Amino acid sequence: MTLLSLQNMKTQIGQYHVLHDISFEVPQGGVFVLLGRNGAGKTTTLRSIMGLWQPQPGSVTFKGKDISTLATADIARLGIAYVPENMGIFGGLTVEENLVLATAKGRFDQTRLRRIYTLFPALEQFWTKQAWSLSGGQKQMLAVARAIIEPRDLILIDEPTKGLAPSIVAAMGEAFREIAQDTTILLVEQNFNFARSLGRDMAVIDDGRVVHRGTMADFAADTDLQGQLLGLSA
Amino acid sequence: MMNRVSExxxxxxxxxxxxxxxxxxxFVLIGAPSSWVTLTVAGLSMGMMVFLMASGLSLVFGLMDVLNFGHSAFVSFGAFVAATVLAALSTWLDGGWMLASAALALALLAAIAFGLAAGLFFETVIIRPVYRDHLxxxxxxxxxxxxxxxIILAVWGGTPVSVPRPSFLEGAWIIGDVSMEIYRLFAMGLxxxxxxxxxxxxxxxxxxxxxxxxxENREMVEALGxxxxxxxxxxxxxxxxxAALGGAMWAGYETLITPALGGEMMIVVFIVVIIGGLGxxxxxxxxxxxxxxxxxxxxYLAPKLALASNxxxxxxxxMWRPSGLRPAVK
Known part of the structure; x- marks a missing residue:
């Protein structure tokens, strides 16, 4: 079943046409990976889905509903969470305040909170610390935790491993596997090995266009295609 | 050594x-303790009134990224609305503590109500079309x-308007040779x-x-729904x-106000917001x-430097802290 569908999505930022033709479908469940070189349009794709850049009307549907003309807040309320590349953490707020802000009613579901403590034990340890004092990895954990503190259908995650230590990347991978059991993840990632270990389906964007769609297993097996589309050497 | 001192x-x-x-x-430079206490109370009281005017601007600046040079209009309107209410209820001001308090409360509430209504109009009609465009x-x-x-000139005229004070806020408390104006203490308390x-x-x-x-991050707040x-x-x-409440309090402090009141205070208000840290x-x-x-x-110490001191x-x-003393965003 298709959860999110992008059909000929075009996005213009000021006078620049950043996305020319983005079409792919994200099935419900698992991790869908969006790959591409720097500047290909991956982040703009996620921001357009969230309504942070306005895509062409009629080009984005979520659970069968056109969301391309909705405001960001309305899109979020439909059950889409967003973890931006810069993590979007509120540094002046404590870990607890960052998370409570993302709850629907201003209080925690204890079951979900325990799940977050299990996935990211550091957050419990630094519960009352202001978020600016956390390390890069801990901030990323907080950003992801904020996305799952309420039940969501889809989480958009933009380059979560950027600048993180290998041990943190491994922990993040484990967390994503666990989260993907009941939530769909649309992951933008430059770290191909990390993406390959998680993704079931994938698409490659280049110069604002989708240039390849398929399964991650097939793409991972085709080193020529990887080299051609991502510049990866065998 | 320096690090230890700093810590x-x-x-x-x-x-x-x-x-x-x-x-x-x-205290060391002034020498006379009584003068120091009087000046300190006056400084704290002035600071608190400026705080009332500046706190809203700081939040608007920090949250909305809006450079609102019209903020001082709310200060002026607050002062004139409160002065008008106090003048209309002038008989209450000398009619005992209860009536004078009621007159003061009504004047301050009228200023606040006007500020709320004017703020709604200002934001929806004037500010909203120019979000994200500082120029x-x-x-x-x-x-x-x-x-x-x-508008203030047209409604209240160009001549200075006197602002009556409730009788219980007139005068000063004298403790030894230290004199503290009651109105200033009231402003500090408020x-x-x-x-x-x-x-x-x-x-x-x-x-x-x-x-x-x-x-800190408006976009992320929206992305949270x-x-x-x-x-x-x-x-x-x-x-x-x-701002209107601050203007009303400042009017009572000055006791004689002109339409230029808000504009005169604006420089001080902007300085406070900038050195305090946005938001x-x-x-x-x-x-x-x-x-x-x-x-x-x-x-007191160098009157010729007073204008330049701020x-x-x-x-x-x-130069010491480019983002201000206590910026909201780290």
Whole structure:
């Protein structure tokens, strides 16, 4: 079943046409990976889905509903969470305040909170610390935790491993596997090995266009295609 | 060694110690304890009134990224609305403590109500079309300020308007050879109450949490499912009401007001917001107290430097801390 569908999505930022033709479908469940070189349009794709850049009307549907003309807040309320590349953490707020802000009613579901403590034990340890004092990895954990503190259908995650230590990347991978059991993840990632270990389906964007769609297993097996589309050497 | 001194100062309160340090230096330079107490009370009282005017601007600046040069219009309107109500109820002002209190409360509430309504109008009609465009914000809010001053001129005239005070706020408390004006103490108390109220709002409520988050990252607040525009309107109305309240209190302090009152206070208000740190209520209070104390101490010690003292203070603080003393965003 298709959860999110992008059909000929075009996005213009000021006078620049950043996305020319983005079409792919994200099935419900698992991790869908969006790959591409720097500047290909991956982040703009996620921001357009969230309504942070306005895509062409009629080009984005979520659970069968056109969301391309909705405001960001309305899109979020439909059950889409967003973890931006810069993590979007509120540094002046404590870990607890960052998370409570993302709850629907201003209080925690204890079951979900325990799940977050299990996935990211550091957050419990630094519960009352202001978020600016956390390390890069801990901030990323907080950003992801904020996305799952309420039940969501889809989480958009933009380059979560950027600048993180290998041990943190491994922990993040484990967390994503666990989260993907009941939530769909649309992951933008430059770290191909990390993406390959998680993704079931994938698409490659280049110069604002989708240039390849398929399964991650097939793409991972085709080193020529990887080299051609991502510049990866065998 | 320097690091250890810095760490110790940080543990003791860091930049919050600045007013104390300023007062201590002034105590040595002034010499006469009674004069020092009078000047300190005057400085704190001025600081608290400026805090009332500046706190809203700081939140609007920090949350909405709006350069509202028209903020002083709310200060002026607050002063004139309160003066009008007090003049209309002048018989109450000498009619005993209860009636005088009621007149004062009505005057302050009228100023606040006017600030709320004017803030709603200002945000929806004037500010909203120019979000994210600083140049147009400056032009349109400066224009709105000029129009507001002309409206005040048309309604209240160009001659200075006297502001009657309730009888229980007249005079001074004399303790030994120290004299403290009652109105100034009242202004200090009211400023402290508003500060505590704002701190409770910002730190103990969900709306406050949203405002603090919005000051840092508006986009992310929207991505969490909150309509930031509604928050903008609320904060703008709150800021306008606080400015009007500050104007009303300043009117009672000056007792003679002109349409230029808001414009004259605006420079001080902007200095306070800048040195305090954008979007930070604690920073605004700290900045306001430092500005109030400095103005009074310098006015006594070196009157010729009084006009320049705030600018010198701002330059010194910005060279030390370019983001202000206590910016909301780390």
């Amino acid at each position: 110790t100062l940080g543990r003791l309160g860091g930049v919050n110690l600045l007013p104390l340090a300023l007062a201590a230096v002034a 147009r914000q400056i032009l349109i809010t400066m224009g709105a300020l000029i129009v507001s001053e002309q 400023g402290a109450v508003v500060f505590v109220g704002l701190m409770v709002l910002l730190n103990r409520t969900r709306i406050g949490l949203l405002i603090r988050a919005g000051v 909150f309509k930031i525009n509604r928050l903008f309107i609320g904060v703008f109305m709150l800021g306008s009401a606080l 930070s209520i604690e920073g605004t209070l700290l900045g306001a107290i430092i500005v109030g104390l400095t103005a009074n101490y310098i006015g 600018m010198i203070l701002m330059m010194a603080i910005l």
